[in-house]
Amino acid sequence: MASKHEEDMRRPDLIVPYQEPPAKGDSAEFQSTLSSTLPMAAIFMRNRYIGWAAVVFSVQSWLGESEETRKSNSTPGYFSVGMSLMSLIVTYLPIFLPPQPNLQRGSATGAPPPAPA
Template sequence: MESKKEKDMRQPDLIIPYQEPAPKGDNAEFSSTLSSTLPMAAIFLRNRYVGWAAVVFSIQSWLGESEETRKSPSAPGYFSVGMSLMSLIVTYLPIFLPPQPGLQQGSATGAAAPAAS
């Protein structure tokens, strides 16, 4: 039968203190995703504010790249900066090359709708 008073087998010299693990770099992935999708949103919406936000976020993610991020097979930071600058050019393009007045927006081919009298 077991005795109520068992010998403590723990040895104080073998105790390893708890160390909190380092946080994962999920913020870098989120900013990288944001810096690659905002230029597309600026191009589709033709919104200059979204284009400027894309430029700011892509420069931030490019400057915040770590060595591990550079070694990964993802797109480099300067590529997202280039895409955001291209989206900014596309949003400002109608100022420098205005659309032709004869063409309707939305349909490049086909006859115009008849005007109501």
């Protein structure tokens, strides 16, 4: 019976060391874009659901930052989180500070009120 060393046909000189494949930057770039544009959409549309989505995306983007992304991005992750929290505050602001009632008696499309004699 053959020994264990004779059965092993591998050659140490043919071993290729493992090299990690380069990371794809598309998903990080897309997430960064979402985390910076969703707060603006929430502010303009005054939509609370978009505001909450902005908070979730920005926190996720901030926690998923790598050293390479920090160097390449001009906006830090905590700035996106702050902007999304600000958009959430803006969307909930009418609850705490209701808008002032309109003081004009007539409407823009109706006839003007009669002038005093």
